[in-house]
Amino acid sequence: MRYLFPLFALLLSLAAQAGPPQLFLDVARFRNLDKVQKGAEVEIYVTVPTQSLTYRQRAPKSFQSAAVVTLEVLNADGKPAYREVVTLKPPVLNDTTMAIKNPQSFLKRILLPDGRYTLRGTVRDQYRSANGETTVEQPLVLETPGAGLFLADIVLLARPAANSAGEDNFSRGGYRLTRTPTGFYGRGTENIFFYTELHQAPTDKPLRVHYHLEAADGTAADADASLTPKAGRPTTIVGQLPLGPLPDGPFTLLVEVYGGPGNKKLLGGHRVSGTRNQVDYAPGGAAVGR
Known part of the structure; x- marks a missing residue:
């Protein structure tokens, strides 16, 4: 199960820095080996293209971006079943005109019972006040085979x-x-x-x-x-x-x-x-x- 996004080549465009930060969610469901609780082991792979973040100069030829990602899994009634906040600090660059800046990713592996959920990810660019936040949502359905x-x-x-x-x-x-x-x-x-x-x-x-x-x-x-x-x-x-x-x-x-x-x-x-x-x-x- 995957969330469909616009062509990933946009990650490589320097023009992306003018828009809001980008966030990509990839979800994979695996069998929960716990025979007592029905449900699934869910892997949520979160990617933030650093190309879309703001870089701040910290010293001569030293630039760095930073972002905060809030990852949530919401029950059908809107109450959170899981929530975590992760801070991303990409490597320091000496030249922000680099055509390719590697993304920052993290993976969370959580156990959830059967049911219908909403997966929500929000990324906030720490060095940008205007147009500096993006939220992505997608449905998540878990059914024990x-x-x-x-x-x-x-x-x-x-x-x-x-x-x-x-x-x-x-x-x-x-x-x-x-x-x-x-x-x-x-x-x-x-x-x-x-x-x-x-x-x-x-x-x-x-x-x-x-x-x-x-x-x-x-x-x-x-x-x-x-x-x-x-x-x-x-x-x-x-x-x-x-x-x-x-x-x-x-x-x-x-x-x-x-x-x-x-x-x-x-x-x-x-x-x-x-x-x-x-x-x-x-x-x-x-x-x-x-």
């Missing part, structure tokens, strides 16, 4: 998932995940990378996983892989697909799992949307917010 096989939300990544033994918010399923904000793949990117989790799959034999990548004009690419599910715990699915002939613009990635005789019976699937833009570079990997 039934007894059959199911896939968690697919997370699009800026680079391949890397094996990791560490435990922090950027690690999941034994991998270090570098997300790409709003699923944007810019100039110089030849592949998309992704991560998801398979639950409650039969473990008696390998399953077939089918990947379908398709652009808005119908241009498509397909691939298959074999997967042996793990008993008693989620089975991670990580991979990459070449963007190849896909044109610029929106695309969808569909992941399907097949089993049964000849692995021809569809057991479950999930899709995610992204954007390709071969003109503008995507910013580098986002830093962890402080």
Whole structure:
């Protein structure tokens, strides 16, 4: 589940500094492994493009921006189920005319019971009084899956998932995940990378996983892989697909799992949307917010 925003290339425009600060929310829902409480483990990935912030000179050839992000999850009655305030202080720059300024991001992982919520993010530019605040909202629906096989939300990544033994918010399923904000793949990117989790799959034999990548004009690419599910715990699915002939613009990635005789019976699937833009570079990997 992802919130759709205008073309992410706007992050690279110096003209963005004249407008209000920007805020992007990416949400992924995973199975809550607590069998007592129904609901989901929700990952909220928040990105603030520093290109849209005001830089204040702190010393000769020393400039820095700062922003405060308020992240809230509201119940259907408007009461908060979660609220946190995070201050972002991007690295000091010696030249504010740099064409690309890497965004600042942070990730929150929270447990929520089943229900309908509103996710709200507000960013405030600390060095701008007028037109210095932006609020973004999106619906969030959590429903505990039934007894059959199911896939968690697919997370699009800026680079391949890397094996990791560490435990922090950027690690999941034994991998270090570098997300790409709003699923944007810019100039110089030849592949998309992704991560998801398979639950409650039969473990008696390998399953077939089918990947379908398709652009808005119908241009498509397909691939298959074999997967042996793990008993008693989620089975991670990580991979990459070449963007190849896909044109610029929106695309969808569909992941399907097949089993049964000849692995021809569809057991479950999930899709995610992204954007390709071969003109503008995507910013580098986002830093962890402080």
